Amino acid sequence: MIPEDHPRYRSLKVRESLAEAARRGILSLEGLTAHGRGEAFDYLIGERTTASAAEAERLCALLLMSARRPVISVNGNSAALAASAIAELQKASGAAVEVNLFHRTEERMACVSRYLAEHGVVVLSGVCERLVPLGHDRGLCLPDGIGSADVILVPLEDGDRCEALRKMGRVVITIDLNPLSRTARMATLTIVDELTRALPAITAACRTEKPGVLEEIHSTIDNHRFLMEAREEMRLRLSDAMD
Numbered sequence: 001m002i003p004e005d006h007p008r009y010r011s012l013k014v015r016e017s018l019a020e021a022a023r024r025g026i027l028s029l030e031g032l033t034a035h036g037r038g039e040a041f042d043y044l045i046g047e048r049t050t051a052s053a054a055e056a057e058r059l060c061a062l063l064l065m066s067a068r069r070p071v072i073s074v075n076g077n078s079a080a081l082a083a084s085a086i087a088e089l090q091k092a093s094g095a096a097v098e099v100n101l102f103h104r105t106e107e108r109m110a111c112v113s114r115y116l117a118e119h120g121v122v123v124l125s126g127v128c129e130r131l132v133p134l135g136h137d138r139g140l141c142l143p144d145g146i147g148s149a150d151v152i153l154v155p156l157e158d159g160d161r162c163e164a165l166r167k168m169g170r171v172v173i174t175i176d177l178n179p180l181s182r183t184a185r186m187a188t189l190t191i192v193d194e195l196t197r198a199l200p201a202i203t204a205a206c207r208t209e210k211p212g213v214l215e216e217i218h219s220t221i222d223n224h225r226f227l228m229e230a231r232e233e234m235r236l237r238l239s240d241a242m243d
């Protein structure tokens, strides 16, 4: 039992729910360590959405709404942390949702899909093919989903798929608290924010922004600037802490 007045109450509750998700097979055990790394970077950025991340979230909404075939790619961590928020974003953006796992088993694919559906997500189904040239199972995807998407939101990704999708000419948006990660550097647009803060912000922006021309919005994005601003926020917080 975690006391509500514990200073890290929310963080401890999230850990508790992720441990439960791991026991149920939604989250991989490796996903627990990935979450720990995320927490460390969230500490550094002050556990809040920076102005720079808020701007990236607005651009993400614009890209999703302006896409011909937008897809949100969901892994175990994203499902366990934010299934209802994914359902809301799907409604607001019109994006399809596809489950794509690194630690893939048919059992986990079914478990994550079922969990998302229980939270109101309409999950794409069908026969996956190896349409992204990768040596691991993240290369498997649906021809009507990631296989033909023009804009793909890939929260908490690992870098090589992001790179492969970019080489295939796709617009890739990631949500990753680590601005140094390969994914963060490879993506078209990186949102350096915590997933459960970022998704509702993107959904809210979908409700106020109007779709535009995808190529025009894409051409305004300077991902290097977003990464630099996130690193600078972290550097300032570290140097303040040392004063």
Ligand code: PTJ
Residues within 6 Å of the ligand: 027, 028, 030, 031, 032, 033, 034, 035, 036, 037, 038, 039, 041, 075, 076, 077, 081, 100, 101, 102, 103, 104, 156, 157, 158, 159, 175, 176, 177, 178, 181, 193, 194, 195, 196
């Ligand atoms: O469910 P599976 O089998 O597809 O596996 C998913 C994981 C997350 C285990 C897999 O994709 C993986 O190993 O990812 P990485 O390479 O650890 O990358 C995850 C990134 O997400 C890291 O850079 C973390 O800092 C970041 N991260 C972790 N939790 C959050 C986060 N970013 C935003 N919000 C979070 N809550």
